[in-house]
Amino acid sequence: xxxxxxxxxxxxxxxxxxxxxxxxxxxxxxxxxxxxxxxxxxxxxxxxxxxxxxxxxxxxxxxxxxxxxxxxxxxxxxxxxxxxxxxxxxxxxxxxxxxxxxxxxxxxxxxxxxxxxxxxxxxxxxxxxxxxxxxxxxxxxxxxxxxxxxxxxxxxxxxxxxxxxxxxxxxxxxxxxxxxxxxxxxxxxxxxxxxxxxxxxxxxxxxxxxxxxxxxxxxxxxxxxxxxxxxxxxxxxxxxxxxxxxxxxxxxxxxxxxxxxxxxxxxxxxxxxxxxxxxxxxxxxxxxxxxxxxxxxxxxxxxxxxxxxxxxxxxxxxxxxxxxxxxxxxxxxxxxxxxxxxxxxxxxxxxxxxxxxxxxxxxxxxxxxxxxxxxxxxxxxxxxxxxxxxxxxxxxxxxxxxxxxxxxxxxxxxxxxxxxxxxxxxxxxxxxxxxxxxxxxxxxxxxxxxxxxxxxxxxxxxxxxxxxxxxxxxxxxxxxxxxxxxxxxxxxxxxxxxxxxxxxxxxxxxxxxxxxxxxxxxxxxxxxxxxxxxxxxxxxxxxxxxxxxxxxxxx
Numbered sequence: 028x029x030x031x032x033x034x035x036x037x038x039x040x041x042x043x044x045x046x047x048x049x050x051x052x053x054x055x056x057x058x059x060x061x062x063x064x065x066x067x068x069x070x071x072x073x074x075x076x077x078x079x080x081x082x083x084x085x086x087x088x089x090x091x092x093x094x095x096x097x098x099x100x101x102x103x104x105x106x107x108x109x110x111x112x113x114x115x116x117x118x119x120x121x122x123x124x125x126x127x128x129x130x131x132x133x134x135x136x137x138x139x140x141x142x143x144x145x146x147x148x149x150x151x152x153x154x155x156x157x158x159x160x161x162x163x164x165x166x167x168x169x170x171x172x173x174x175x176x177x178x179x180x181x182x183x184x185x186x187x188x189x190x191x192x193x194x195x196x197x198x199x200x201x202x203x204x205x206x207x208x209x210x211x212x213x214x215x216x217x218x219x220x221x222x223x224x225x226x227x228x229x230x231x232x233x234x235x236x237x238x239x240x241x242x243x244x245x246x247x248x249x250x251x252x253x254x255x256x257x258x259x260x261x262x263x264x265x266x267x268x269x270x271x272x273x274x275x276x277x278x279x280x281x282x283x284x285x286x287x288x289x290x291x292x293x294x295x296x297x298x299x300x301x302x303x304x305x306x307x308x309x310x311x312x313x314x315x316x317x318x319x320x321x322x323x324x325x326x327x328x329x330x331x332x333x334x335x336x337x338x339x340x341x342x343x344x345x346x347x348x349x350x351x352x353x354x355x356x357x358x359x360x361x362x363x364x365x366x367x368x369x370x371x372x373x374x375x376x377x378x379x380x381x382x383x384x385x386x387x388x389x390x391x392x393x394x395x396x397x398x399x400x401x402x403x404x405x406x407x408x409x410x411x412x413x414x415x416x417x418x419x420x421x422x423x424x425x426x427x428x429x430x431x432x433x434x435x436x437x438x439x440x441x442x443x444x445x446x447x448x449x450x451x452x453x454x455x456x457x458x459x460x461x462x463x464x465x466x467x468x469x470x471x472x473x474x475x476x477x478x479x480x481x482x483x484x485x486x487x488x489x490x491x492x493x494x495x496x497x498x499x500x501x502x503x504x505x506x507x508x509x510x511x512x513x514x515x516x517x518x519x520x521x522x523x524x525x526x527x528x529x530x531x532x533x534x535x536x537x538x539x540x541x542x543x544x545x546x547x548x549x550x551x552x553x554x555x556x557x558x559x560x561x562x563x564x565x566x567x568x569x570x571x572x573x574x575x576x577x578x579x580x581x582x
Contacts (some may be wrong), residue, residue, distance in 0.1 A: 030056040032068070032083040042176045042203060054083060066336035084560040145377075199306040203507030204501040209372030214509050214526045218373035226370060228338055232382040236394070239337040246274040248334055249348060250327050253319060266319060268326065272334075272349045279352050283308075286326065289348045292365050293339065298375060299533045300501050301541060302338065303332040304494030321487075328491050335544060362383035381532040385524070392510060395503055398538050406496045413489045420478035420486075431471030438464030459577040466574040470567055481559035488552050495541060506534040 034052040048054055048070050056068040057075075065077045145369045205211050212218060229240035251269035258265070271278045286305055293302045306325030309318060347361035370378055442461035445453060509527040514522055 030059060031086045032056055032066070033086060034083050036076050036082045038082050040076070040078075044076050046074045046078055048078050048082065053086075054078070056085070059085065063340050113436070196527075198276070203508070204504040206506045209375065210298065210505040210508055210530060212373035213376040214512050214523060214530070216522065216526070218377055220369050220374040220377055222370065222378050225343070226378050227380055228378045228533075229380045230536045232383065232384070233539070236539060237382065237386070237532045239536045242337045242340050244274065245340070246272055246334060247271040248330050250323060250330060253323060255314065264314065264473040266314070268323070270330075270349060275350055277350075277352065279349065281348070283322070285348070288331075289344065290342050292368075293342065294373050296342070296344070296368060297338065298372070299505055299530065300336070300537055301495045301498040301502065302339065303329050303491060304497070323462065324487055325491075328487060332491070332544065336540065376526070376529055376533070379529050379533050381529055382539055385528045386531050387534070388510060388513065388524070388527065388531065391506075391535065394535060394538075395506060398499075399503060402496050402499050405491065409489045409493055413486055416482045416485055420482045423474045423478055423482075425475075427474040428471040431474065432468050435464040435467030435469075435471065438467065456578075459574075461470070462577050463574050466570050469570060473563065473567060473570075477559075477563050481556045481563070485552055485556060488548060492545065492548075499538075499541075502534060502537065506530050 032054050034048045034054060037050050039049050040047045046069075050070050054068045054070050056066060058067060061080045062077070064080055066080045066083065067075075067077055069075045070078075153447055209218070218558065230237050231240050232238075249271045250574045251271070253266040253268045256265055256267045257263065265282050267280045267282060269278045269280055283305075290302060290305050293300075306322045306329070312318075333345065339345060344361070344365040347358075347365065351358045351361055439461055442457050445457045445460065513523045513527045
């Protein structure tokens with residue numbers, strides 16, 4: 028029999044995943060086990076979700092549900108305090124693209140699989156490479172905690188955490204991005220880890236606000252045409268991509284699942300950095316030429332965004348992915364290190380070094396709101412552009428081609444009719460008209476092939492940026508959650524303000540990087556599009572001018 032509970036107080040849902048319940052309503056519980064003060068169940072309207080455990084009374088049987096041990100009705104207690112705030116969709120796309128296990132945060136690790144299973148699929152035939160000096164070194168460690176400015180001893184730390192917990196309330200929605208990312212734990216002073224010099228991430232004050240410190244050793248990476256490989260005596264096939272980073276000039280081979288593993292690690296490691304989404308998976312047709320070509324183009328875009336990000340490009344797990352060759356032992360060590368990384372979730376924020384002058388949180392809030400408006404409009408209009416150019420490409424590939432071919436065929440029919448006249452002076456004209464028909468048919472083919480050159484690249488770029496736009500609601504939610512805590516706890520504004528400043532600096536630096544990359548990418552892509560269009564119409568013009576010359580040759 029399903030476990031029931033009577034609602035003691037009205038509760039209105041404020042976040043995704045919650046449900047509203049009314050006083051005296053009977054709800055069905057999916058489990059009696061509480062999730063950080065919440066229960067999961069179904070209300071009388073058939074809605075399933077979470078509600079505060081303190082707002083309901085579990086009915087264990089018909090006798091004890093309404094009376095206490097003395098046979099009297101249980102008195103109604105005072106309604107407990109419930110604090111929450113509106114959050115974006117906690118089931119957003121950040122971390123869900125490309126088969127990832129979820130958004131960045133220390134509380135939900137993705138499936139890692141066994142080393143043996145991974146090694147079976149590691150078919151890199153390139154020689155083992157030495158990691159460039161600095162990448163594999165072990166710099167000295169120094170302790171860092173989020174208790175500013177200095178670390179306290181254990182007793183003081185426990186007292187401070189107890190005091191903090193008594194003053195700064197936790198978000199009741201434990202599924203909120205602010206909680207899962209580790210932002211709340213960091214803000215409450217619960218983060219503690221050793222940070223290597225090589226793991227420090229610097230935010231500097233630029234001309235337009237906080238920005239990531241530039242990578243002093245930039246590099247590029249090419250992705251060659253994939254080759255089909257087999258294993259288990261040909262029973263299983265897969266595609267292998269050759270990657271050649273310029274700082275090693277040594278090719279390593281990677282499968283798509285290796286990219287997928289790296290993506291999951293990066294999303295978990297960097298909760299306020301927009302890790303670009305990988306090209307989508309496909310269950311069937313994985314070895315078809317069109318799919319392979321499209322995936323490679325998507326991986327090239329992905330790689331270009333990775334190596335141009337000052338933080339992601341020098342991340343140790345990304346460098347291990349690019350430089351570890353066929354040395355199985357070295358690969359296992361790097362893989363295990365990445366999967367046991369302690370600098371995830373709340374501890375990630377310990378790695379961030381900010382400018383000396385703190386930010387004005389009101390100004391930060393204004394910039395964040397402006398960016399939210401921008402991303403919403405960009406997302407909406409990107410859909411419009413993508414839909415429009417895809418429809419136009421379809422018309423070019425089918426409609427335009429068909430119409431030009433019909434015109435060309437009609438000219439050919441006219442030439443055939445003229446050929447019935449056996450006069451010698453008619454031969455040149457007949458041939459020129461037939462050539463005109465062939466020219467129109469050729470132009471139809473030009474139209475069918477052109478979208479791959481100028482429209483498809485724009486569509487690919489929009490798809491990549493829609494992935495970035497899907498990441499930012501979670502990133503912004505972490506910053507807004509921190510800002511909300513600071514506003515709600517003025518007595519502890521000092522330390523909370525310092526930690527909130529770290530989160531704000533990182534968020535604004537990532538926004539700044541997004542805008543700079545966006546301007547670079549769209550300027551380059553629109554220039555490419557217009558050059559391709561000019562070349563396309565010049566090609567058509569040249570074809571028509573050549574055909575026109577045929578009539579002059581007849582005179």
